[in-house]
Amino acid sequence: MATATVFTFSEAELASLVRIANVAGDGIMAVYGKAEFSVQNKADESPVTEADIVSHNLIVSALGEAFPQWPIMSEEAADISWDERKAWQTYWLIDPLDGTKEFIKRNGEFTVNIALIHQGQAVVGVVHAPVLETCYSGIKGQGAWREHAGVVTVLDISQRPLSPVPVVVGSRSHISPDVQAYLAQIGEHQMQSVGSSLKFCLVAEGKADVYPRLGLTSEWDTAAAQAVLEAAGGLVLRYPEGDALNYNSKENILNPYFIAASKAWFAKNEI
Ligand SMILES: Nc1ncnc2c1ncn2[C@@H]1O[C@H](COP(=O)(O)O)[C@@H](OP(=O)(O)O)[C@H]1O
Numbered sequence: 520m521a522t523a524t525v526f527t528f529s530e531a532e533l534a535s536l537v538r539i540a541n542v543a544g545d546g547i548m549a550v551y552g553k554a555e556f557s558v559q560n561k562a563d564e565s566p567v568t569e570a571d572i573v574s575h576n577l578i579v580s581a582l583g584e585a586f587p588q589w590p591i592m593s594e595e596a597a598d599i600s601w602d603e604r605k606a607w608q609t610y611w612l613i614d615p616l617d618g619t620k621e622f623i624k625r626n627g628e629f630t631v632n633i634a635l636i637h638q639g640q641a642v643v644g645v646v647h648a649p650v651l652e653t654c655y656s657g658i659k660g661q662g663a664w665r666e667h668a669g670v671v672t673v674l675d676i677s678q679r680p681l682s683p684v685p686v687v688v689g690s691r692s693h694i695s696p697d698v699q700a701y702l703a704q705i706g707e708h709q710m711q712s713v714g715s716s717l718k719f720c721l722v723a724e725g726k727a728d729v730y731p732r733l734g735l736t737s738e739w740d741t742a743a744a745q746a747v748l749e750a751a752g753g754l755v756l757r758y759p760e761g762d763a764l765n766y767n768s769k770e771n772i773l774n775p776y777f778i779a780a781s782k783a784w785f786a787k788n789e790i
């Protein structure tokens with residue numbers, strides 16, 4: 520078992536990460552703007568477009584220059600043996616284009632996700648939505664920010680009360696029967712369907728109270744946005760266990776079910 524060490528990441532380093540996410544976003548937008556782009560199905564039947572690959576290549580090359588000390592795992596280069604990966608203390612975990620189905624539908628609800636994992640925790644994250652011209656970023660224990668049209672807002676939901684009628688965010692493309700059952704349990708609520716990791720960011724902004732993901736995701740789908748939400752004062756807990764969602768603790772990269780929400784949500788609702 521590794522000894523826990525204090526991990527520091529500066530705001531200047533975060534600014535450099537935000538720039539990398541913006542460069543990847545520009546690469547994605549160049550493909551988005553074309554009349555047609557190529558779409559292929561991966562082995563698991565999930566789609567991948569040329570924009571996923573463009574974004575992956577831009578991020579990997581820029582991270583390798585700016586932060587050569589840490590290895591990288593990306594959705595588009597995930598074939599790394601567990602023997603090698605389990606020894607990683609600190610590494611980049613990226614989803615170059617989360618919400619590929621939304622990208623193909625051209626509804627703008629897709630994101631570039633870059634997370635730094637340290638000893639199994641998502642400690643730094645950037646989630647950039649190029650069409651929305653919005654970038655969320657956070658360093659756990661230091662703060663979270665949202666940048667839109669050059670205006671930076673601090674995100675802090677640590678004291679935020681629940682909405683009078685809870686606002687729930689869920690996937691636009693993957694709503695499971697287990698989520699339906701959870702919604703039936705919580706009673707009156709407003710449901711908003713949104714693609715990609717933007718759901719965590721809406722909770723981090725205080726625009727939603729809870730994101731129950733009782734369905735499949737992979738570790739790269741959640742890491743960056745979990746870091747942003749937790750840096751903003753929210754929590755991401757495994758369902759139904761109630762402990763923190765963590766990373767790199769097993770060979771399989773699928774996440775367990777989880778609930779992402781404000782602290783006020785967990786104070787009022789048992790997991
Ligand atoms: N059956 C499944 N197994 C693993 N991951 C799944 C899945 N169904 C959806 N996902 C993940 O959910 C992500 C989309 O999230 P949402 O449904 O909230 O928009 C997808 O990311 P990609 O678009 O990067 O492939 C994909 O990784």
Ligand SMILES: [Mg+2]
Pocket residue numbers: 594614616617618739740
């Ligand atoms: Mg994804």
